[in-house]
Amino acid sequence: MIIGYVAGEGLLHRAHPFTSLTIAAGVTLLAFALPGTLSPWVLAGMLVVLAVAAGLTGAVVTTLVFSAPLWVFLGIIYGVFGTDWAVAAVYAGRISAILLAFLLALAAVHPGRLVDALVARRVSFAIAYLLAATLQAVPRLQHRAATILEAQRCRGLRTGGSPWRRIRSIVPLAIPLVQGALAEADDRAVALEVRGAVSGCARTPLSPPRDHLLDRVVRWGTVLVVLAAVVLRVVT
Amino acid sequence: MSVRFAGVSFRYPGADEDALRNVTLAFQPGEVTLLTGTSGAGCSTLLLTAAGLAPHVTGGTRTGEVDTLGVDPMTESGRQALAGRIGVLLATPWTQLSGMAYTVHDEVAFGPANLGWDREEIRAHVHESMKVAGVSHLAQRDPRTLSGGELQRVMFAGVMAMAPDLYLLDEPAAELDPAAAGDLYAMLSTLALDRAVVVASTDVDRLAEVVDRVVELEHGAVVADGPPAVVLGAAAAVERGTAPTVAVIAHRAGVPPDYPTSVAMAARRWSA
Numbered sequence: 001m002i003i004g005y006v007a008g009e010g011l012l013h014r015a016h017p018f019t020s021l022t023i024a025a026g027v028t029l030l031a032f033a034l035p036g037t038l039s040p041w042v043l044a045g046m047l048v049v050l051a052v053a054a055g056l057t058g059a060v061v062t063t064l065v066f067s068a069p070l071w072v073f074l075g076i077i078y079g080v081f082g083t084d085w086a087v088a089a090v091y092a093g094r095i096s097a098i099l100l101a102f103l104l105a106l107a108a109v110h111p112g113r114l115v116d117a118l119v120a121r122r123v124s125f126a127i128a129y130l131l132a133a134t135l136q137a138v139p140r141l142q143h144r145a146a147t148i149l150e151a152q153r154c155r156g157l158r159t160g161g162s163p164w165r166r167i168r169s170i171v172p173l174a175i176p177l178v179q180g181a182l183a184e185a186d187d188r189a190v191a192l193e194v195r196g197a198v199s200g201c202a203r204t205p206l207s208p209p210r211d212h213l214l215d216r217v218v219r220w221g222t223v224l225v226v227l228a229a230v231v232l233r234v235v236t
Numbered sequence: 237m238s239v240r241f242a243g244v245s246f247r248y249p250g251a252d253e254d255a256l257r258n259v260t261l262a263f264q265p266g267e268v269t270l271l272t273g274t275s276g277a278g279c280s281t282l283l284l285t286a287a288g289l290a291p292h293v294t295g296g297t298r299t300g301e302v303d304t305l306g307v308d309p310m311t312e313s314g315r316q317a318l319a320g321r322i323g324v325l326l327a328t329p330w331t332q333l334s335g336m337a338y339t340v341h342d343e344v345a346f347g348p349a350n351l352g353w354d355r356e357e358i359r360a361h362v363h364e365s366m367k368v369a370g371v372s373h374l375a376q377r378d379p380r381t382l383s384g385g386e387l388q389r390v391m392f393a394g395v396m397a398m399a400p401d402l403y404l405l406d407e408p409a410a411e412l413d414p415a416a417a418g419d420l421y422a423m424l425s426t427l428a429l430d431r432a433v434v435v436a437s438t439d440v441d442r443l444a445e446v447v448d449r450v451v452e453l454e455h456g457a458v459v460a461d462g463p464p465a466v467v468l469g470a471a472a473a474v475e476r477g478t479a480p481t482v483a484v485i486a487h488r489a490g491v492p493p494d495y496p497t498s499v500a501m502a503a504r505r506w507s508a
Contacts, residue, residue: 007338007378112336125350132336187331189293194326195334196398199319201352206345 001065002058003103004139005110010054012108016215017117020105023050026222027101031094033229035236037086040093047100059103067096111136113209120208125197133188141181148176237303238402238432239263239286244300245456246285251296255281257456258300263402263432268424270447270464271436272478278456279436280327283404286434287324288315305401320351323400327407329391333379340382340390341366341375347398361397369393370419384411392420396427403433409442421446441480444468444497452478465501469494 007013012020027047031040051060071092078088111132118128152172153159159169192198239262246256256278263269263286271279284290288309291298298310305321307314326332337343344366348358366372369389374382382390388411395403409417417439424446427433437443443464444450450467452460454476460467471493473479479487482502483495496502 110338112334112338112342115336129336136335184331186293187328188335190289190326191332191334193289193293193315194287194322194324194332195347195394196320196350198315199351200316201350204349204352204355204358206342206349206355206358 001062002056002107003062003142004106004136006056006058006107008055008108010056010108012050012054012056012104015108015218016209016211017109017114018211019215019218020108021114022219022222024101024105026226028098029226030229031097033226033233035233037089038093040090040097044093044097044100047097047104051100051104054104054108056104056107059100059107062103063096063100067092067099070095106135106139109135112206116205116208119203120205122202125203129192129197140184141177144180144184145173145177148173148180152176237262238265238305239434240301240303241282241286242301242303244285244298244302246281246290246298247296248281248290249295253456255296255456256285259453259456259458261451261458261461263434265431266428267449268428268433268435268447269449269451270440270443271434271451271453272438272440272443273453273459274477275438276455277453279453280406281456282453283324283406283434283436285309286402287322287404288318289324320347320398321401323395323398323403323405325388325392325395325403325405325408327410329384329388329411332391332394333387338378339375340371340377340379343379343390344371344394344397347394351398358397361399362393365393365396368396368423370416385413385416388412389416389420401431403427403431405433405435405437407437407439408435409437409439417442438478440468440478440497441482444480445500452476465494465497468497471495 027043031043034040034043048060051057074088074092075085078091079085082088114132114135115125115128118131119125149159157169157172158165160166241259241261244256244259245254247254259282271282273279281290284294285298285302286304286309288304290296292310292315302308302310304314304318307317309315309318334343334346337346341362345358345362348361353361363372366375369392371386371389371393374386374390379387379390388408392408409420412420421442424433424435435443435447445464447464450460450462450464451458452467452473459476460470460472467473468479469483470479471487474483474487474495479495480497482499483497486495486502487493496505
């Protein structure tokens with residue numbers, strides 16, 4: 001399972017950060033714009049191929065782990081009770097495709113590389129940092145939650161057993177998680193302050209990623225396909 | 237004058253009492269100063285106040301005048317003018333990580349890049365500071381995989397790479413082994429050749445030998461200020477629990493004050 005950046009040399013790692021993010025955004029829009037029950041599943045299938053080619057099969061596993069309970073839930077709601085399995089299939093496909101697209105982008109785009117790419121395009125460092133930090137938020141919270149869980153278990157918290165006990169154990173996990181996240185925001189503000197981030201100077205991108213012709217073709221191709229799908233959706 | 241405090245008090249938000257009380261002192265270029273005291277004495281707060289992080293980041297209320305490198309660090313213009321000119325090293329190096337670098341080299345270069353230097357200049361400063369901090373061999377490592385001691389040296393390299401005009405170091409050797417701590421302390425006088433170096437630490441045993449001046453704080457107020465042998469060798473320092481181990485042993489052995497503050501000083505005194 002992977003959530004967050006994974007070091008690698010695959011094709012998505014070599015791609016410009018904007019390309020991976022454009023694909024993720026494009027898949028999100030296409031999942032809603034493309035007609036037919038199967039189209040979200042076709043998108044998801046294409047992403048699975050991309051994940052395997054990019055050496056990020058862990059993202060597919062993560063998608064399955066998080067999507068499977070939702071598939072069951074949607075099946076019960078729309079299929080069993082609503083007797084409309086097609087709607088359940090569309091929603092399940094959309095969720096899976098969008099989740100996989102963003103997991104792939106998270107896994108392949110290093111925050112520092114994204115900052116360099118944005119700064120090289122004259123985006124202010126503050127905005128670039130905010131975007132990159134947002135991408136890191138989920139993996140950071142996940143890591144912090146795992147640490148807190150271990151710490152609380154060491155102090156005798158029982159997290160297994162009956163559903164009621166499991167629910168009760170959420171509070172001693174959630175409170176330090178939120179407090180820790182707030183404290184980390186302060187720490188990060190100090191770190192940025194003492195390391196010259198408020199200098200007002202334009203930051204020097206250390207190694208701005210190269211934007212190859214293929215990257216631009218993929219990005220513009222994605223934009224055109226999305227536009228075509230939206231137009232098709234509107235007129236039909 | 238690098239830093240000047242005139243009647244400065246500071247209170248953290250929600251606190252019942254001041255963390256700094258009517259502090260008046262100055263730090264000169266060419267001088268290594270040790271700020272010491274028992275836990276909660278206000279040493280770290282004094283550094284944060286000098287850097288403008290208190291109250292800007294911490295919140296709270298400051299009264300009195302602070303002049304850091306010619307500007308008030310509490311004002312917006314002062315903060316901008318001081319960006320990159322103060323080398324702050326925190327006791328918790330992992331909180332100083334940028335989170336944006338995937339090699340130690342890029343982590344060290346994070347500060348200089350923020351100052352808008354050209355790449356050649358950044359490369360030269362990063363190379364030199366990593367060499368001085370003894371972390372050149374870690375250049376291609378992921379900063380998140382370093383030990384606490386390695387990370388502290390990397391962050392020190394990151395601070396040096398910005399070529400600051402003032403160093404404010406909070407327990408800079410907290411994560412280091414004794415040998416690495418000794419190496420770092422030995423560097424302080426070189427750093428202070430043309431700038432002030434202020435170190436907040438309780439490691440008086442080692443620092444007594446390398447600093448030019450000691451300022452002792454208690455409950456946020458300055459209670460002693462002077463050469464290390466005078467401040468740390470005083471009977472009052474032993475009573476307050478801030479004296480070096482050698483001074484405490486001399487006190488218990490019935491030696492009259494002023495006590496020796498280092499083994500070398502004790503040996504000289506007893507062989508004389």
